[in-house]
Amino acid sequence: MSHYCLTPDRLERVDSWGMNRTSLAYVFRPTTAELMAEVFKIAKNNGKSVGLRGAGYSYGDASMNSENILLDLSRMNRIIDWNPETGLISVEPGVTIRQLWQYCIEDGWWPPVVSGTMFVTLGGAAGMNIHGKNNFKAGPIGNHITEFELLTPTGETVVCSRSKNSELFHAAIGGFGMLGVFTRITLQLKKIYSGQLSVEAFATKSFGEIIERFNEREADADYLVGWIDCFATGSELGRGLVHQANYLPAGADPNPAQTLRVKNQELPDTLMGIFPKSSMWRLLQPFSNNLGMKAINYAKYLQGSTIGNNEVVKQAHAQFAFLLDYVPNWKYAYKPGGLVQFQSFVPYDCAEKVFSEQIRLSHKLGIVPYLGVFKRHRPDAFLMTHAVDGFSFALDYPVTQQNKDGLTTLTQIMTRLVLDSGGRHYFAKDSQLTAEAASEYLGKEALAKFTALKSATDPDHLLQTDLSKRLFNAFL
Amino acid sequence: MNISGKKCLVVGASSGIGAEVARQLAGHGCQVALVSRRESELVDLAADINRVAGRSLASVYPADVTDFAAAPKVIQQVIDDFGGIDIVVYSSGIMPKVGLEEYNTALDISIIEVNVLGAIAWLNPLADRFTKARAGVIVGIGSVAGDRGRRGTPVYNASKAALATYLEALRNRLSQHDVSVITIKPGFIKTPMTAGLHFPLPAGTAHGTAADIIKAIESGAGVAYTPRYWRWVMLIVQHLPSAIMRKLKF
Numbered sequence: 001m002s003h004y005c006l007t008p009d010r011l012e013r014v015d016s017w018g019m020n021r022t023s024l025a026y027v028f029r030p031t032t033a034e035l036m037a038e039v040f041k042i043a044k045n046n047g048k049s050v051g052l053r054g055a056g057y058s059y060g061d062a063s064m065n066s067e068n069i070l071l072d073l074s075r076m077n078r079i080i081d082w083n084p085e086t087g088l089i090s091v092e093p094g095v096t097i098r099q100l101w102q103y104c105i106e107d108g109w110w111p112p113v114v115s116g117t118m119f120v121t122l123g124g125a126a127g128m129n130i131h132g133k134n135n136f137k138a139g140p141i142g143n144h145i146t147e148f149e150l151l152t153p154t155g156e157t158v159v160c161s162r163s164k165n166s167e168l169f170h171a172a173i174g175g176f177g178m179l180g181v182f183t184r185i186t187l188q189l190k191k192i193y194s195g196q197l198s199v200e201a202f203a204t205k206s207f208g209e210i211i212e213r214f215n216e217r218e219a220d221a222d223y224l225v226g227w228i229d230c231f232a233t234g235s236e237l238g239r240g241l242v243h244q245a246n247y248l249p250a251g252a253d254p255n256p257a258q259t260l261r262v263k264n265q266e267l268p269d270t271l272m273g274i275f276p277k278s279s280m281w282r283l284l285q286p287f288s289n290n291l292g293m294k295a296i297n298y299a300k301y302l303q304g305s306t307i308g309n310n311e312v313v314k315q316a317h318a319q320f321a322f323l324l325d326y327v328p329n330w331k332y333a334y335k336p337g338g339l340v341q342f343q344s345f346v347p348y349d350c351a352e353k354v355f356s357e358q359i360r361l362s363h364k365l366g367i368v369p370y371l372g373v374f375k376r377h378r379p380d381a382f383l384m385t386h387a388v389d390g391f392s393f394a395l396d397y398p399v400t401q402q403n404k405d406g407l408t409t410l411t412q413i414m415t416r417l418v419l420d421s422g423g424r425h426y427f428a429k430d431s432q433l434t435a436e437a438a439s440e441y442l443g444k445e446a447l448a449k450f451t452a453l454k455s456a457t458d459p460d461h462l463l464q465t466d467l468s469k470r471l472f473n474a475f476l
Numbered sequence: 477m478n479i480s481g482k483k484c485l486v487v488g489a490s491s492g493i494g495a496e497v498a499r500q501l502a503g504h505g506c507q508v509a510l511v512s513r514r515e516s517e518l519v520d521l522a523a524d525i526n527r528v529a530g531r532s533l534a535s536v537y538p539a540d541v542t543d544f545a546a547a548p549k550v551i552q553q554v555i556d557d558f559g560g561i562d563i564v565v566y567s568s569g570i571m572p573k574v575g576l577e578e579y580n581t582a583l584d585i586s587i588i589e590v591n592v593l594g595a596i597a598w599l600n601p602l603a604d605r606f607t608k609a610r611a612g613v614i615v616g617i618g619s620v621a622g623d624r625g626r627r628g629t630p631v632y633n634a635s636k637a638a639l640a641t642y643l644e645a646l647r648n649r650l651s652q653h654d655v656s657v658i659t660i661k662p663g664f665i666k667t668p669m670t671a672g673l674h675f676p677l678p679a680g681t682a683h684g685t686a687a688d689i690i691k692a693i694e695s696g697a698g699v700a701y702t703p704r705y706w707r708w709v710m711l712i713v714q715h716l717p718s719a720i721m722r723k724l725k726f
Contacts, residue, residue, distance in 0.1 A: 008601075008604065008605070011605065011608045012608060013608055013609050013610055013611075022609070022611065023560075024560065024605065024608060024609050066559055066560065067555055067556065067559055067560060401478060
C-alpha cells in the first residue's frame with residue numbers, strides 16, 4: 001500500500017523550459033511501475049488526466065498538464081542492463097543522456113543520437129523521438145531503440161519492438177506520451193574508437209551556399225550543423241557557420257583509453273579559466289536585446305569566417321554534442337518573458353525559399369530571432385514523425401509583453417509557409433501551433449491510426465498534456 | 477501587471493464594490509467567478525456581464541462566506557472550471573447599525589465572521605496555492621474605519637483593523653514568492669451597505685472604487701485608499717491624539 005493520494009500538498013509550479021508558460025499540477029515522482037499504475041487509478045477516480053514529464057526540457061507545453069496530474073519520471077533513473085560487448089543497454093525512462101554517455105563511454109560506446117543538451121531523459125527522448133546533428137545519417141533516436149516496455153493507463157505492460165507489436169512500437173516512439181509510459185527502453189549504442197571527433201568549421205554566405213555545402217558533405221560527414229546569423233539581411237541573408245564532425249576510425253587515436261575518460265569529455269566550468277560558467281547568463285542578459293544580439297551574431301560570424309575558417313580540430317564528443325550546455329541556464333538571459341523556439345522541417349526543394357522568407361518576415365514584423373540553427377534531415381518510419389527529406393531551421397525568439405501578439409501573428413504566417421511546402425513541426429519545441437495546423441501536416445490517415453491506438457491503450461483518455469489538449473483535444 | 481485574460485474570483489460579488497469589481501475585471505477580458513449567498517443577484521449580474529462582453533466570462537458560485545468548510549471546495553470548483561485562479565478579491569463585508577450604547581455580542585460575532593474569519597477562510601487556501609505558483613494577486617477590501625477605533629462602530633473598526641493586519645502579514649509573507657497582496661481602504665462610498673448613512677465628506681461610488689482597485693492590481697500597490705484623498709485624511713486621523721478621538725461623536 002503506498003502513501004499516494006491527491007491532495008493540494010502535491011501541487012507544484014511547473015514551467016515550460018522556454019519560460020513562456022507556467023502552471024500548477026499535482027506532481028508524483030514514482031520509482032516503480034506499480035506506483036505509476038497507482039497514479040493512473042488515482043487519476044481515474046478523481047476525474048483527472050495524467051501528463052508525463054521527464055527532465056522538463058520541452059520548450060513549450062508538451063510536458064505540462066495544468067491543474068491535473070504530472071507523472072515526473074526523473075526518479076526512474078536506473079540502468080537495468082549493460083552489455084559492453086554488444087553496446088546494448090536497457091534503462092529506465094528517467095535515465096538522462098548525461099547518465100548514459102558517462103556510464104558507457106569508457107567501454108567505447110556513445111549514444112547514437114543526442115540532443116543539444118545532455119540533460120533530457122531517455123523517456124522524453126523516445127516520446128519525442130529526438131534527433132541530433134546526425135539525423136541525415138542516423139535518423140532519430142527511435143531508429144536505435146530495439147525494444148521497450150510500455151505501461152498503459154489500463155495497467156497492462158506491453159513489450160514492443162520492430163517484430164513485436166510493431167504498430168505500437170512505431171507510434172509510441174514520437175507519440176508524445178499519449179499511449180503509455182516507457183518503463184524500460186533498450187537502445188543500441190554506437191561503437192567509437194576515440195573520445196574525440198574530427199571537427200571542421202567553415203563559413204557560408206547564404207542559405208543557398210549552406211544547402212550546397214551540406215549537399216557536398218553529407219555523404220562523408222557523421223555530423224553536420226549550421227548556425228545562421230538571423231540579423232543579416234539583403235545579399236547576406238542566411239550567412240552562417242557550419243560544423244562538420246566525423247568519428248575517428250579504429251587506430252586513429254593513439255591513446256583512446258585517455259580520450260574516452262569522462263573527465264576528458266566534460267565541458268569546462270569556467271570561461272577562459274576565470275569566469276564561472278554558472279554566472280555567465282548574467283553577463284549575457286545586458287545583450288539580450290536586438291542591438292546586443294545583432295552585435296553578438298555579427299561577432300560570431302566575423303570570428304568564424306576569419307579565425308579558424310576551414311580548420312580541422314579534434315574535439316571531445318561531449319564538447320561537440322552538447323552546445324546548449326556550454327552556458328548553464330543561458331535561457332535566463334531571456335527573462336522575464338522567456339523564449340519561443342519555432343522549428344520547422346521543410347522539404348529539400350523548398351527549404352531555401354521558406355527559410356529565407358521566415359527571416360524576411362521576422363525583420364518585417366520587427367521580431368528577429370536571436371539564434372538560428374540549421375540541420376539536415378531524412379524521413380523515418382514513425383507514425384507521428386516530424387522529419388522530412390530536407391532541412392530544419394530552429395529560431396529562438398524572445399518573448400516580451402510588447403511582442404507577444406506580433407509573435408503569434410509571425411509564427412502563424414511562418415507555419416502557413418511550412419505547411420504549404422509540405423513541411424512539418426516538432427512537439428518537443430512547439431508552443432505556437434494550432435489544432436488545424438497540426439492536423440494538416442500529420443494527415444488524416446496518421447491521425448486515424450494514432451487515435452485507434454490511443455483508444456486501445458488508453459480507453460479512458462487519461463494520458464493528456466497541455467500540448468495534447470491544445471492540438472488534439474477533440475479526439476485524443 | 478497586465479490583467480487582460482486573468483482568471484478571477486470575487487467573493488462578495490452580488491452587490492456594491494464586489495459587483496462593480498467583477499464588471500470591470502470582465503471589462504478587461506478577465507474570467508470572473510462570482511461568489512455570494514444571494515444566488516439570484518449573482519445570476520442577474522453574470523447574465524449582464526456576459527451580455528456586455530458578448531461571451532461567457534462570468535460564472536456563478538453561490539456560497540455563504542461564513543460556511544468556512546465550503547470555501548476550499550468552491551475554490552477547487554472554480555479552478556476546475558477556469559483552469560486556475562490568478563486574482564482573488566475578498567469583498568464581503570457587513571456593517572450593521574449599532575447603537576452608541578449597544579453591546580450585542582451575537583451581532584458583533586457575525587461581523588467578525590463575515591469581515592475577518594470569512595476572509596481568512598477564503599484567502600488562506602489561495603495564499604497557499606499562489607505560494608506554490610509563485611504568482612497571484614490577493615485583494616482584500618478593508619476600510620479607513622480600520623485605521624482608528626471610533627465610538628460608533630467598535631467591532632466593525634476592529635474587524636477592518638484585523639483584516640488589514642492579516643493582509644499586511646500575508647503581504648510580508650508572500651512578497652518573496654512574487655505574490656501581490658493589496659489592502660484597499662475605501663472611505664465614504666455609496667453602496668447598499670452604507671445606504672441611509674450621512675457622510676460628512678464627499679462620498680465615492682462603487683464604480684470609482686472598483687476602478688481604483690483595478691489600478692492597484694495593475695500597479696501592485698500594497699495599500700490603496702479610495703477615493704485617493706482619504707490617504708491624507710487618514711494621515712491626519714491616525715495622528716490625532718486619543719484625547720481628541722474620545723471627543724469625536726461618530
